[in-house]
Amino acid sequence: MIARLSVSTALATASLVLLPAQALAQSGDDLDQASDAASARGTIIVSGVRQAYRGNFAISEIPQSIDVIDAETLEDNNLIRLNDALDLNASVARQNTLGGLWDAFAIRGFAGDENLPTGYLVNGFNGGRGFGGERDTAGIERIEVLKGPAAALLGRGEPGGTVNIVTKQAQIGQTFGTFGSQIGSFDKARSEADINLAVTDGLSARLVGYIEGGDTFRDTVDEFRWGFLPSIGLALGANTRITYDLEKTRVETPFDRGIVVLDGNFKTVPRSRYLGAPGDGDHIARAEGHSLRIQHDLDDRWSVLLGASIRDTLLTGLSSDADLSGSRQSLFRDGRSLARERRSRLYDSEQTVVRGELTGEFMTGGLRHRVLLGADHDSFDNYQQFGRTRPPALSTNPSEEAAYVIDILDPVYGRFDPPIPRPNNDRLDRQTSSGIFVQDQIELTDRLQVRLGARYDDFTLRTENYITDVNSERKDDRISPQFGIVYEVAAALTLYAAYSEGFRANIGTDVNGVIFEPEISKSMETGAKVSLLQGALTGTFTVYQLEKDNVLASDINNPGFSVAIGKARSRGVEVDMNGKLPGKVDLLLSYAYVDAESRSSVLDPNFSFEIKPGDPLINIPDHTFNAQLSKTFSVAGRQAKLGGGVQYVGERLGATGTEFYLPDHTLVRAFGEIEVVDNVSLFGTVSNLFDAAWYANSYSQLWVQPGAPRTATIGFRAGF
Incomplete structure (x- = not known):
């Protein structure tokens, strides 16, 4: 690891102007009318490309709760992972991240398929599916949390909402850039750069990249990651814009299931203790994506947006994981001997998306219509080759070597030769779907608008199981x-x-090869949007209820497969505020009350755990709160900023069908920045300031992900 980190740091330092960081320089026309709140803060958001699925609307005109996490907020808090950034919105809850190797979150209580990363949009394209590792925030202009009933327009999303990532786009005719480096706790080192170059008056290239390496607070667990995220923009006259984006990333880190918790004691082992096998080596996750968009303004009222994207991902590696079966787990007998499985993974995916939309407006009988017409086609191939060897049943009195035991109180890594995983799942899921959507927002009076819309979806799912030779297919539309x-x-x-x-x-099948019924959802919400202090402070208050049928959960006894748990409901209240208070103090506030529960009675056939109506959904807290204040001021004629925030996450269920709960936690963070010379600033951040013990998510009492202790970073940013 030392050699790898030294190489990464040297490369980063030597190539600062060619690689990654957060860019502050932004100018041009606000083509996509991004955020009333961001505008109130004085932030000019520019992509140069109209936003997909949005149309010509201000946020206040949209009958939906939308929260924006902008690049300035990400930079202030030094948030470099998507999962960490989404903590700023209380409606988003962390879910099982497959040992820290993919993004997983729930919005308003609904998480989707636990066997796949949580889907999200990137510039309007489905970009979250696949196995490319946790998404880095380098290259992100802003993160939009589109909460509530938008499925009729976006399609294929969860009823709780969708995250749309807007990336940093090439800015035509401009040259600017920022670059920086930082070091932090656990020997972390990172460099980023963001350079926009005007090649000609109509052609620009934006080069964004990052490189990072270091240890973690987990024993023997280190990380190495890099990414290159360029964007090319070409203007063909005043009305046509072509944009090409490339995504190329790689993550190398050991698979880490976290800690074990016996009898509700979260101090069973230290939060730093790694219970896998360092000899398994790293899991490697990589992604390569290409997207091309063409925007043409027909006139000052009508615009066409066409686009296509393709994204290929691969995840592969070996791991040693705690076995979850009580009939095989010796830990439940002696309190220290953890029986483990040996697992192998080769997950490969390819997704292709094409889409087009026409936006514009017209008048009929004195009524203004703003319409959005479009269609999209999505093809997703998900290949999973999974192997494992489990410990023998306790009734056979297996030896410690046969059970592949590790002593949780005094671990000795490499004590036994690891068993060779045997084939468990070798399956290709191929999903193709097409959709057509239409939306019309009609201004009935100067104050009253009505939105009508519909989406038609048609999909085919084919599953090929290469172990059982069972092929399944399902078609449906709605x-x-x-x-x-x-x-x-x-x-x-x-x-x-x-x-x-x-x-x-619902992609995939149960262990018998049966494809599940599709999820059907109904969403209702009502709310109020406020604009205070002459628009400097904006906010949204929302009350909602969501229902969906044919909900799935992971099959504990058959990894890679799911089980149907029937119906679920989520209802709650949200408050989001963003903007400036008197005294030029920036405020970010988000609160959510979420009541998410099962509405069906289900008996799991493998472990006989029972899910009853009213049981809470896993990893969903009732109450979540996040608040942040910051202020910019001058020190000796130089600009400086200080700020801090607090996050509260309530108690939540840690294992489906049990009484195991993760405790609530409160985390405090602080950050600051000061300009030392023109265009060069020093910054520092401290997260979990009071070193609280907290737990990010859980799948079972034996797979609990501890949160990081107090973590500090210091670095510099420079721009031109």
């Missing part, structure tokens, strides 16, 4: 409607309500 109403009570207050139905294919 129309999903949406309705919304927006009423401007006054300049400072807008009321809205919305209803939507959703439709999403």
